[in-house]
Amino acid sequence: MRIQDILLILSAIVLITLVVIQSSKDNAANAFSGEKSELFANQKERGFELFLSRATLIASIVFIALSIWAMAS
Numbered sequence: 001m002r003i004q005d006i007l008l009i010l011s012a013i014v015l016i017t018l019v020v021i022q023s024s025k026d027n028a029a030n031a032f033s034g035e036k037s038e039l040f041a042n043q044k045e046r047g048f049e050l051f052l053s054r055a056t057l058i059a060s061i062v063f064i065a066l067s068i069w070a071m072a073s
Contacts, residue, residue: 002070002073004066004069004070004073005070007066008063008066008067008070011059011062011063011066012063014059015056015059015060015063018052018055018056018059019056021052022049022052022053022056023049
């Protein structure tokens, strides 16, 4: 196993963890029942939610970069 593979696995674990920690923006029951949804409403993230959103963005960019690096070498 190369160092790229180990870093890719670690970044995948971090990315999955960040996505699971984030709270849902909408109730799943409303999505299937057809009730009015606030999913696409203009809601501003603040505090810890903003941190999680930015950390997820950074982790996804790192994951994509590591994937390309692992494929190229």
